[in-house]
């Protein structure tokens with residue numbers, strides 16, 4: 330059974346694309362970070378944490394009358410930034426702060442680690458920063 | 465069958481002991497709890513290696529069934545409190561960074577040079593630099609070191625057997641900085657083939673060196689030098705995935721062999737005339753305590769290295785991708801530093817994995833995610849860091865004991881670590897961080913920053929000191945020949961015997977001592 334629902338995966342894609350947004354170089358999901366995270370969540374048994382955290386993000390978005398994916402990028406950033414400093418919230422099953430830390434850390438791990446891990450397809454982040462493997 | 469010698473652990477020290485004893489005609493059983501790993505067993509996974517063990521490491525110990533405790537809290541091998549080193553044939557030398565430093569003559573005379581600060585267990589070694597010098601030379605030639613002109617501070621009779629690594633773009637800028645400051649500098653000596661040697665290739669200057677296995681087998685460890693030599697004698701039998709649980713004592717103060725578990729979990733005993741322990745400073749202490757050997761001194765003075773590091777950014781990219789990446793060092797601040805005790809060598813660093821850069825060097829003011837974070841990552845090719853290991857001022861309260869409750873998967877009581885270094889270690893680190901900043905500034909770096917060290921336990925990859933060498937059995941565990949006091953035929957050949965751990969990476973000293981100890985065993989056989 331997949332640990333995240335379709336709608337949770339949609340929220341996840343929107344959130345990680347604010348962790349590493351698109352500019353001249355791809356966003357997190359464009360570089361493969363969704364697959365990276367799905368695999369990592371299973372390996373590290375983080376399904377419950379992610380499910381609760383993503384539901385928490387949807388709760389915050391619903392207070393603004395939308396789903397998280399419908400919010401504008403600046404609104405999404407504001408939601409994520411507010412969660413980053415909130416230790417606990419009665420509507421959340423995990424600490425918002427802790428979830429944000431895990432989400433940001435692991436998305437960035439996917440984006441900047443080796444392509445074999447799946448979140449840095451075509452070594453695109455390495456091309457961006459100038460890290461080359463020559464031997 | 466009874467062996468002449470059993471060597472426990474096949475790392476830096478154990479590999480050398482097995483080789484010297486086997487080549488001298490002795491039959492040797494070499495027991496290693498890790499596996500024999502090939503290049504393919506150590507993938508270039510940036511999240512699972514010995515430089516960044518975020519979710520694992522290919523090189524042991526296995527994450528399940530091998531816990532330790534830090535201050536009473538259980539941790540697994542990739543958690544910080546574990547203070548891990550690799551566990552495999554070659555031990556740390558399969559994946560190490562190969563920096564090949566002799567200790568400074570004054571590193572052996574710390575108490576005489578500086579006095580003993582209150583609450584510290586700083587002491588002189590019972591042997592001097594001159595006693596060890598011939599064995600440093602053996603390590604440099606038989607394991608294989610490349611370098612420039614040897615440092616005048618550590619007199620040597622022979623040059624290095626191989627030329628030094630080329631200076632990277634970054635190192636040239638740092639050399640300019642040294643020149644501006646009037647600091648002497650040198651090429652970093654490395655246990656690495658810069659030219660083909662001993663039937664193996666030269667470094668291919670790849671970007672995955674420290675923490676990984678070498679694609680051209682140019683990284684000189686015990687796994688590709690002395691251990692093959694030991695096996696080639698036909699007198700050394702190596703058993704991997706064999707963990708020794710106890711050393712067997714016999715009447716009259718001697719030991720008679722060991723008890724170990726094989727990979728199937730079956731317990732065996734083996735007998736020998738001599739036992740040499742080389743499990744690394746934490747596991748050697750654990751094994752002695754579990755065997756009821758050595759008294760209260762075993763496990764004390766646990767130490768490693770604090771690192772004094774500063775980072776900054778050059779105005780233009782200086783990343784040239786030439787591995788291993790470390791190529792310039794200064795010994796300007798190893799001793800003679802106003803107001804602090806000891807000091808340490810400083811170098812540039814190995815090629816930095818991008819994700820390691822992200823985790824270690826995000827400066828204050830850069831957010832943890834978002835566009836500003838991504839913009840900061842683009843400064844990676846301009847980044848430069850310098851720093852190095854700080855001579856630790858040890859404390860007898862920083863120690864290894866064994867747990868009464870927690871056991872590993874074989875049922876052996878696990879190592880329990882506790883205590884902190886002495887505050888003087890932090891003072892020296894703070895001093896050296898300022899010198900690292902000076903170096904970067906003089907080299908043209910901007911936005912220079914550094915972390916703030918606190919009081920803690922630093923054993924880690926440079927762990928040492930838990931079976932101190934000394935003349936007095938009341939204050940030390942082994943004598944100056946590294947024979948365990950009160951046990952005629954039991955020796956230690958790893959970093960445990962270090963009285964202090966130098967202001968340098970420790971492995972060449974471990975190797976030199978292992979040559980000296982093993983030759984001593986043969987001489988007195």
Ligand SMILES: Cc1cc2nc3c(=O)[nH]c(=O)nc-3n(C[C@H](O)[C@H](O)[C@H](O)COP(=O)(O)OP(=O)(O)OC[C@H]3O[C@@H](n4cnc5c(N)ncnc54)[C@H](O)[C@@H]3O)c2cc1C
Nearest residue numbers: 473475477497551555556561562563708958959969970971
């Ligand atoms: C990533 C990395 C980079 C490093 N870079 C440098 C460097 O640049 N320069 C430097 O000087 N040092 C460096 N080091 C440190 C260096 O590798 C260690 O100082 C050195 O290997 C320690 O030698 P040792 O003989 O004390 O123990 P180890 O090399 O740790 O060997 C101990 C062996 O004993 C085995 N063992 C333990 N318990 C048992 C048991 N009960 N039964 C059987 N076997 C057992 C272990 O599996 C291990 O293989 C680095 C280490 C790492 C991991």
